[in-house]
Amino acid sequence: MTKFRDVCKWYKGLPHQDVALDWLEDNLQQGVMHVFLEMWREGPPEPEVPTGINEAGLDLIKEFEGCRLEAYLCPAGVWTIGWGRTKGVYPHQTCTQQEADNWLKEDLWDYEDCVSRLIDVTLTDNEYAALVSFAYNCGCGALQDSTMRRRLNAGDDKETVFRQELPKWVRGGGQVLPGLVRRRNAEIALALS
Numbered sequence: 001m002t003k004f005r006d007v008c009k010w011y012k013g014l015p016h017q018d019v020a021l022d023w024l025e026d027n028l029q030q031g032v033m034h035v036f037l038e039m040w041r042e043g044p045p046e047p048e049v050p051t052g053i054n055e056a057g058l059d060l061i062k063e064f065e066g067c068r069l070e071a072y073l074c075p076a077g078v079w080t081i082g083w084g085r086t087k088g089v090y091p092h093q094t095c096t097q098q099e100a101d102n103w104l105k106e107d108l109w110d111y112e113d114c115v116s117r118l119i120d121v122t123l124t125d126n127e128y129a130a131l132v133s134f135a136y137n138c139g140c141g142a143l144q145d146s147t148m149r150r151r152l153n154a155g156d157d158k159e160t161v162f163r164q165e166l167p168k169w170v171r172g173g174g175q176v177l178p179g180l181v182r183r184r185n186a187e188i189a190l191a192l193s
Contacts, residue, residue, distance in 0.1 A: 054125045056129055057126070058129075060186055061132075067082060069094055076173050081095055082101075110140070111132050115135055120153045121153060121155065133187050134184075134187055142169070146165065147165055148166065
């Protein structure tokens with residue numbers, strides 16, 4: 001008998017398809033294989049995962065970062081410009097509004113990739129946006145090393161994790177900053193909405 005797998009060249013070779021084909025080959029008669037093919041050729045639908053920050057997350061970042069067209073020292077003592085850009089910023093640097101908007105888009109790609117790479121569980125659009133905002137503000141290293149990440153990936157209740165872990169990240173320059181308290185509360189609200 002010809003190997004069933006050879007007949008099904010259009011299969012994608014996904015792990016669930018390989019297991020199913022092996023089982024079929026061992027257990028089913030030829031007459032019912034066409035039914036199987038129609039049912040399983042494409043496999044189960046993949047869960048929809050966010051691939052970019054949504055408008056609510058973008059608005060949150062813009063609200064808390066503000067846009068300044070001349071470089072300034074943030075409360076943590078880091079040179080910053082535009083919508084919170086810190087990469088390559090130097091004293092007395094200026095930019096246009098268009099440059100600031102473009103930098104925000106470019107910078108967000110890195111933080112979106114960071115969240116997508118570090119978080120293994122399925123997130124809603126708003127949970128994803130809240131984590132991108134957090135990473136944008138605190139850095140990917142902070143997310144990577146955080147208890148929040150470990151708890152989310154361990155499958156802990158996401159609402160509890162956001163409520164308990166985000167408020168821990170409210171310090172800048174060694175002191176609690178009211179702006180960070182407000183931002184973390186806004187990220188919690190977004191994640192839970």
